[in-house]
Each structure stands twice: as C-alpha cells, then as structure tokens.
Amino acid sequence: MASVFIVEDEAIVAGDIKEAVTSLGYTVSGMAKTGEAALEKIALAPPDLVLMDIHLAGSMDGIETAGAVHEKYQIPVIYLTAYADTALLERARVTQPYGYIIKPYDERELHSAIEMALYKHRMERSLHESMETTLLVINMTQDFLYLIGADGKFLLVNDAFAQYTGMGRDELTGTSAYDLVGRNLLTPRMACWQLAPRTERHLAFEEQFNHRWYDVDIYPVYTGRGIVGKYAVSIRNITAKKQAEEQAKSNAGYLRALIEEASEVMVMLNNDGTFAQESP
Incomplete structure (x- = not known):
C-alpha cells in the first residue's frame, strides 16, 4: 500500500489525519510540524505522497515546502487548508499540486483525493518514461526523424535533425516546418506541405535537394474521426x-x-x- 507523509503543525489535527489515513489502508511514513523538518525526513525516506497544510509555523510555509518537494523529489502533494484567498491559491498553483482538501473533510473525500493523486502521478511517470525511451531510440540513428502537427509545427525532433538545422531540440519544438523550407533546409514535401494522404498509411519518395539525395518516408497519423492530426517523418541521406x-x-x-x-x-x-x- 502507498506511503503518505503528513505535514501539519497542529498536533491534534495531525493525529486525526494520521488515523484517517491509516484506516484507509495507507502507511504513514512520517510526520512533521514545519517545512524544514519535513524536507529533512522526506530526504531520508521519500513517501509516495505528501499531505501538506498550506499554513505552517516556521520560516517555510506549506507552499514553499511543497515547491521544494516537487523540485527535488517529484513526489505528489495534496494541500490541506481551512481557507485560502485568491493570491494564496495562485502561489499554490505554481507548485503543481495534485489536489486540495478543505478542512474539515470526510474520509471519502480524503480517500478519493489520495487515489486520484497517486493514479495521476503513476500515469505521468509512465508517460515520462515512455517519452525518455522514445527519445533514446530516435536519437540512436543519424536519419532525420520528426513529428509535425497538422498545423505544420514540429512536435518532436531527434538530435540528428536538430544538428542539421543548427538549432536545439527544444528550440525547434513548436516552430513551423515551413520556416526551414524558407531557409532551404527542407523541401515543401519534406515539410508535409499540401499533402493529401486521404486513406494512405505511408508515403514514400526520393528527393534530390541541395546536391544530395534523400529517401523520405511519411506516415500520416489519423484521429478517431479519420482526419490527419500529425505526420511522422523519416529522412535518410542516400547520396552515397x-x-x-x-x-x-x-x-x-x-x-x-x-x-x-x-x-x-x-x-x-x-x-x-x-x-x-x-x-x-
């Protein structure tokens, strides 16, 4: 069962939370009254989730503490609060919390918030690992690989293509492929310009460009409604x-x-x- 760390400066409230969390089947890995103490204990034994009171005694409030937890350990945090004004919630939102629980709360609400936070965190971690694996694979080749949205903007590029353009991967993401056509780095067809794939699942052609030959493969990615949402493109230099x-x-x-x-x-x-x- 998942482990939960509780940060609450009121002893009676902290005890009630611990009892509720335990009755729901979770393990309480630790408790702290201040942000500083919480960070020290979490560093020694990182939990699966943190329940964080926004208003804490000490030099660090709950929001600052949650921000440190997110930055250092990527552990999901749920805020506990009896009240919160707009400015406070705006500060809290920056720390990317996984939920809010308004005091007083019932066990069903607490259980639901914890389960949703744990599920969301698992999905995000799985997506992150999948993305890291994808980047590892596509960067193992010297072929140019990229994903273009239907609007012509790059969604994902590999290192080889980024190096070819003289830009970074992150710098290229979100920019228009047509800009590279203007810079004479891609042909219009390589940029998926005015393609009409209809029901085709694979477009393949050779392109002579800038005194080089390229083997180009384009795979349209269709939405559930049968509309092209993006294009996966592979370009290999076949000049030799x-x-x-x-x-x-x-x-x-x-x-x-x-x-x-x-x-x-x-x-x-x-x-x-x-x-x-x-x-x-």
Whole structure:
C-alpha cells in the first residue's frame, strides 16, 4: 500500500489525519510540524505522497515546502487548508499540486483525493518514461526523424535533425516546418506541405535537394474521426548510395564499350555465370 507523509503543525489535527489515513489502508511514513523538518525526513525516506497544510509555523510555509518537494523529489502533494484567498491559491498553483482538501473533510473525500493523486502521478511517470525511451531510440540513428502537427509545427525532433538545422531540440519544438523550407533546409514535401494522404498509411519518395539525395518516408497519423492530426517523418541521406549506383552504371558502360571495340573475343559474365555482354 502507498506511503503518505503528513505535514501539519497542529498536533491534534495531525493525529486525526494520521488515523484517517491509516484506516484507509495507507502507511504513514512520517510526520512533521514545519517545512524544514519535513524536507529533512522526506530526504531520508521519500513517501509516495505528501499531505501538506498550506499554513505552517516556521520560516517555510506549506507552499514553499511543497515547491521544494516537487523540485527535488517529484513526489505528489495534496494541500490541506481551512481557507485560502485568491493570491494564496495562485502561489499554490505554481507548485503543481495534485489536489486540495478543505478542512474539515470526510474520509471519502480524503480517500478519493489520495487515489486520484497517486493514479495521476503513476500515469505521468509512465508517460515520462515512455517519452525518455522514445527519445533514446530516435536519437540512436543519424536519419532525420520528426513529428509535425497538422498545423505544420514540429512536435518532436531527434538530435540528428536538430544538428542539421543548427538549432536545439527544444528550440525547434513548436516552430513551423515551413520556416526551414524558407531557409532551404527542407523541401515543401519534406515539410508535409499540401499533402493529401486521404486513406494512405505511408508515403514514400526520393528527393534530390541541395546536391544530395534523400529517401523520405511519411506516415500520416489519423484521429478517431479519420482526419490527419500529425505526420511522422523519416529522412535518410542516400547520396552515397546514388553515387555508387551511378558509378556502377558508368563502369558497366565503360566495359561494354571496351568489349564492343575489342578485336579479340571478350565476354562479360553475370555473377551466375551467364553472359552479360560479348564482343561482336
């Protein structure tokens, strides 16, 4: 069962909260009357959730303490308060709390707030881990990988593409792909400009651009209503491959010319031993 840390400067109220939390099946990992004491104890044994009174005695109030808990440990915090004015709630909102409980409260309200906070935190952590894994994977390649919204703005880019543009990943996110078209870094098709995928699930083409060749794959991502919401784009530089193909064609043409002009009998064989070319 989840562990809960209680920060409350009134001993009787703190005891009542502890009893209620325990009766709901949670473990009370610790209690503190001041923000300073709370931070010291939480550092030694981080709980799954903190119940924080907004109004605390001492140099740190509940809001400042909650901000430190969020920044250092990313532990969900639920505020406990008997009253709060607009300015106080605005300060509290900055610390990204997972809920508020107004005193006096009943156990059902407390139980619901704790369960919702724990669930939200699990989902956020899972999403964060998923995003970190995704970034790790897409940054393992030198191919250009990015996600573009239907409005033409970058939602996600990999390091290779960011390096190519001379911008940072975070700097690129939210900017328009059409700006890179204007800077001659992408073609309109690479920026998914005026694409009409309809029901296609994959668009593939080769693009010659700035004296280089690129293999481009675009995957439209459809919403539940069948409308394109974004595009996943993969771009691979195939210039070396194209140059090798052209060199191979040139070599083959040169050998054919030698064979045709030779006075002796000469043949060019395929890998399987069959005749590819013979002199007249």
